Amino acid sequence: MFTSQEEWDRGYADGCRYRQLGDSERTLLATHVPAPDAGRALDVGCGVGELAAHLAGLGYAVDAVDWSETALAEARTRHREAARWLRLDVEGDDWSPLHAGGYDLITLRFVAPFLNARDRTLHMLGRRLRPGGTLVVITPLAADTPAERRGIALDEDELEALRNRWAIAERHDTEGLAFLVLRSPRRNEATAQDSPLGVGKQATPSSTRNGEATATASLREHHFHLLGRYYGQVESGRKTVEVRVATPDKAAVDAGDAIVFHDRDSGRELDIVVKRVTPYASFEELLSGEDSSRIDPDAAREELLVKLRSIYPPDKEALGPLAFEFDHRPGRPGHSLPMTPSQYAQTVPHHTVYGCLYVRDEHDRPIQLRSVYGSRLWQFPGGNLDTQGEDPFQTSLREAFEETGLEIDPGTPKLLLTHFLHAGPRLPLNKVGFIFDGGRLTTDQLRRIRLDAAEHDLWAVHDLDGWRQLMAPLAFTRLDAVERARLGEGPAYLITHT
Numbered sequence: 001m002f003t004s005q006e007e008w009d010r011g012y013a014d015g016c017r018y019r020q021l022g023d024s025e026r027t028l029l030a031t032h033v034p035a036p037d038a039g040r041a042l043d044v045g046c047g048v049g050e051l052a053a054h055l056a057g058l059g060y061a062v063d064a065v066d067w068s069e070t071a072l073a074e075a076r077t078r079h080r081e082a083a084r085w086l087r088l089d090v091e092g093d094d095w096s097p098l099h100a101g102g103y104d105l106i107t108l109r110f111v112a113p114f115l116n117a118r119d120r121t122l123h124m125l126g127r128r129l130r131p132g133g134t135l136v137v138i139t140p141l142a143a144d145t146p147a148e149r150r151g152i153a154l155d156e157d158e159l160e161a162l163r164n165r166w167a168i169a170e171r172h173d174t175e176g177l178a179f180l181v182l183r184s185p186r187r188n189e190a191t192a193q194d195s196p197l198g199v200g201k202q203a204t205p206s207s208t209r210n211g212e213a214t215a216t217a218s219l220r221e222h223h224f225h226l227l228g229r230y231y232g233q234v235e236s237g238r239k240t241v242e243v244r245v246a247t248p249d250k251a252a253v254d255a256g257d258a259i260v261f262h263d264r265d266s267g268r269e270l271d272i273v274v275k276r277v278t279p280y281a282s283f284e285e286l287l288s289g290e291d292s293s294r295i296d297p298d299a300a301r302e303e304l305l306v307k308l309r310s311i312y313p314p315d316k317e318a319l320g321p322l323a324f325e326f327d328h329r330p331g332r333p334g335h336s337l338p339m340t341p342s343q344y345a346q347t348v349p350h351h352t353v354y355g356c357l358y359v360r361d362e363h364d365r366p367i368q369l370r371s372v373y374g375s376r377l378w379q380f381p382g383g384n385l386d387t388q389g390e391d392p393f394q395t396s397l398r399e400a401f402e403e404t405g406l407e408i409d410p411g412t413p414k415l416l417l418t419h420f421l422h423a424g425p426r427l428p429l430n431k432v433g434f435i436f437d438g439g440r441l442t443t444d445q446l447r448r449i450r451l452d453a454a455e456h457d458l459w460a461v462h463d464l465d466g467w468r469q470l471m472a473p474l475a476f477t478r479l480d481a482v483e484r485a486r487l488g489e490g491p492a493y494l495i496t497h498t
């Protein structure tokens with residue numbers, strides 16, 4: 001594994017190249033970070049420039065940085081004007097060559113494992129994002145990487161630590177790679193203070209303490225202990241203002257900080273974000289300025305004043321009461337999931353999904369097609385969702401066209417019935433069906449029906465009694481249910497067993 005600039009240079013000169021950008025990576029980029037108008041991107045550790053050139057193709061104005069001059073020389077030859085190619089040690093050099101107005105997208109592909117101060121560097125890159133911007137990290141997974149090459153990959157703990165530093169963090173696993181989409185970096189004083197750019201924590205003047213909290217949770221955490229009765233009020237969302245006096249630890253709490261409430265009785269805890277801290281001269285003044293039902297929803301104002309004075313004698317009240325208003329945003333990052341999404345997918349039952357259209361003639365009599373397969377069931381036009389990216393309504397329109405030759409356009413999807421079919425001897429997987437209203441077909445449309453002989457050999461129109469005669473009872477149950485749902489006479493949910 002290369003650790004210095006010289007080693008990377010020598011590696012490139014010796015012909016070392018890295019895995020080419022895959023189709024799934026291209027799809028994920030197009031899906032999650034399409035270029036906004038006048039979008040600007042930064043590719044960090046761009047190597048010979050394939051990703052930077054791809055981002056330019058997506059519509060971004062691209063800056064691409066690498067500390068290897070050999071790699072950059074090849075990038076310039078191959079991709080010329082696609083990017084501004086900048087030689088920069090992203091962890092050591094001054095960043096003034098970067099675009100001062102920030103970036104909508106910053107990418108690090110196969111780079112994060114090599115960074116010496118990964119947390120700090122990613123944090124500082126996060127600060128270069130424009131509002132709403134995204135940092136994408138693409139990295140091999142340690143679990144899929146041979147032990148001798150472990151250094152080029154990140155393991156689950158490292159990935160989780162990285163994700164936890166962002167308020168919005170999505171992970172997509174693809175072909176042995178993790179593709180992280182990170183938005184809204186969390187505030188992080190430790191890394192900011194020792195950053196190479198010297199951006200430290202801003203002191204918070206008391207006059208600005210009552211400002212709105214920022215949207216992202218803070219890493220500054222304070223611990224408040226509550227009697228069970230008050231903890232229960234917070235836990236149930238009814239208590240949203242806490243009152244304390246300005247001891248040094250409480251005076252240090254700012255809007256945007258996290259408070260972890262501990263239940264003295266049960267040991268349970270929960271975390272919230274402080275929205276506002278308001279200092280008062282006395283409890284009386286505080287109760288005039290605050291809605292007392294948010295401090296204690298079960299006590300009258302006068303009762304509350306007595307309680308506060310019984311907890312805090314005059315010398316404590318003289319420190320100055322503080323009202324902490326909070327909302328229900330989490331103050332701490334969520335726990336790590338016990339397994340990756342792919343692992344989780346292996347643990348749950350799998351289902352097939354179908355989508356079909358309930359169509360009728362001009363007299364509202366149902367139209368069905370007779371299958372050439374198996375028990376020759378009568379079916380609605382539609383079929384199984386077997387195409388990536390399709391939703392059940394699109395499936396129903398596509399299948400109806402394939403099966404009848406009609407381009408049925410019911411407009412806004414109107415779901416009549418959701419059908420859950422349990423797995424059984426004739427069906428190894430559970431099945432979920434969405435039956436949409438396909439509306440009425442005109443006589444002219446009916447005349448133009450052209451069946452696909454590989455699937456159906458007959459179509460027919462009957463009233464419900466006619467269909468009851470023709471269909472097996474279980475199959476008729478679905479027709480009956482969808483018609484009743486259409487008329488508003490039955491539930492829009494049907495469960496059957498094969």
Ligand SMILES: C[S@@+](CC[C@H](N)C(=O)[O-])C[C@H]1O[C@@H](n2cnc3c(N)ncnc32)[C@H](O)[C@@H]1O
Pocket residue numbers: 008018019044045046047048051065066067068071088089090091092108109110111114115
């Ligand atoms: C494995 S290569 C990946 C190259 C490219 N992103 C790709 O996907 O093919 C890692 C790249 O990061 C660059 N790099 C590593 N540390 C760096 C640093 N501190 N500053 C700038 N570039 C760095 C290396 O020179 C190398 O080109």
